[in-house]
Amino acid sequence: ADVLVMVVDVMVGVLEQDSAIARILQRAGKPVLLVVNKVDDEKRELEIWTASSLGLGVPFPVSAIHGRGSGDVLDAVVAELPPEPEVPDTGGPDDHLFAIAIVGRPNVGKSTLFNRIVGDERSVVHDMPGTTRDTIDTVVETPEGPLRFIDTAGMRRRSRVDENAEYYSVVRALQAVDKADAALLVIDAQQGVSHQDQRLGERIDAAGTAIVIVLNKWDLIATEDRPQVLADVYDRLGFLSYAPVLKISALTGRSLKDVLPALRQAEEAYHARVPTAALNKVMRELQQKHPPPLDRKHRTRILYATQGASEPPTFTIFATRPLPPSYLRYIERSLREEFDLGPTPIKIRVRQRAS
Ligand SMILES: Nc1nc2c(ncn2[C@@H]2O[C@H](COP(=O)(O)OP(=O)(O)O)[C@@H](O)[C@H]2O)c(=O)[nH]1
Ligand SMILES: [Mg+2]
Incomplete structure (x- = not known):
């Protein structure tokens, strides 16, 4: 606490326990206010002085039940509060950047997509410490402001090594979803939506995280099969009907330009305030x-x-x-x-x- 408020009962008077508590509070090295409660009228106000024997300064008479005197206590509390810490306007990690988690099963193309987004020659990218230990988040500057990509297992490196610990990567993905403002749920268009994808989608929805569905490897789907693949996705992820579905190829670059604007829209909707x-x-x-x-x-x-x-x-x-x-x-x-x-x-x- 920044301020301590000790409350005694005017009807009971000062007891031995009150004195013991007062001594503890005096040693705490923090401002202490003494409040005498149940002072419902002026007559009882005369009795508050017995409480000054506690050595905690001039007591404040209040009636908590009627609200009498509570405004004075509030003013006194506020007067004792430490000054607001100065918020530095530059430098230091900014935790309020819109944060995105790229999630999906191993091999769906998360790393390829991430590398494409940060590797685009038009984007300015820098690193910042992640919210969990040993992680590095990536900040991508866009004309509309920065977007922060949360470090998830297997996102940065392409090696298959880190995907071997699949359990670990699932745990890490779920943690990222909880911290994220928006999730890019990457689905392998060739594999279709699996049970695991559905569960991940449910978790994102339950976490209250905005969501953009990315149907990756669209280049591998023959034109005549495309309507059916899309219909299956809408069917199996029907509970996320509000989420846009982007058909992309992280490999060829197809429709990649739609990803950041979709995340921007997610950001706007996520922060929306309706009058x-x-x-x-x-x-x-x-x-x-x-x-x-x-x-x-x-x-x-x-x-x-x-x-x-x-x-x-x-x-x-x-x-x-x-x-x-x-x-x-x-x-x-x-x-x-x-x-x-x-x-x-x-x-x-x-x-x-x-x-
Ligand atoms: N054909 C095709 N292959 C892709 C695409 N995106 C990723 N891949 C390949 O899929 C494999 C797994 O990709 P990776 O990014 O490591 O997936 P991650 O495990 O989700 O990070 C790699 O061999 C990629 O080259 C795509 O859009 N089309
Ligand atoms: Mg990967």
Whole structure:
């Protein structure tokens, strides 16, 4: 703590334990404020002086239950707080850069893709210490600002050695997903979406990380097979329907120019803030178009909605009754369309309120 607040009870007075606590606090080398609680009226204020025997300075009389005197305590606490640390504007690692994890099974082309992105002669690239020990993240400067690529197992080197420890690389990939703001989920177009890819996709979704699906090795797919390959991906990753699917070849360079803009869009969506008035207008309109279904003969009404948080966008809906999952999906679809929420997961919470 930066400031210590000791509380005693005016009704009980100062006890031996209070004195013992006061002595400990005095030795802590930090500012200590003494608060005498349950001083509900002026009459009791006369009794606060007994507390000065604790040697912690002039006591503050308060009534926690009524709020009496609490403002003075708050002012005194704030006055004792240490000054805000100066934030250096240059130098030092910037942890707030939009962070991307390239994830996928061994051999899908993560390293090739990464090398392509950082090897592009137009990109300016530098390293910075990673968020976990012994890792080096890579920062790519783009015209719209820097993007940080989190060091994941097997991303930098092409050697097969580090892929042998496949378990390790999975653990590392999952850690990276949790730290990332967006994930590039790389799928081998020839192999298709495996069970492991689906599980990874679920984890990314659950972590609230934005996601761009990269269907790599597209050069190996014969033109006549392409519609079927794509349909299979949409089918097996249907739960990520909000994520864009880029058909690329890290080897030939096909459509690689789409990768950074897709990540930029993910960044924008991830940080999106929807104004409350616009949000409630859309909520009214979507209810008019399709009213919520009856819940035991009662019509559910949505009273109000607000975006409580971003990263990823999180909405709280106040409704008179619970809303069924199908209706929540309808709301999610509508919000995505109206506010261009693209490649980020969004969270919707429902709170019940009487009308
Ligand atoms: N045909 C083709 N091969 C690729 C492509 N991307 C990567 N590869 C090859 O796939 C193999 C595995 O690539 P690598 O980047 O090491 O995969 P990682 O294990 O996910 O890092 C290498 O032999 C690459 O040359 C691609 O777009 N097309
Ligand atoms: Mg690799």
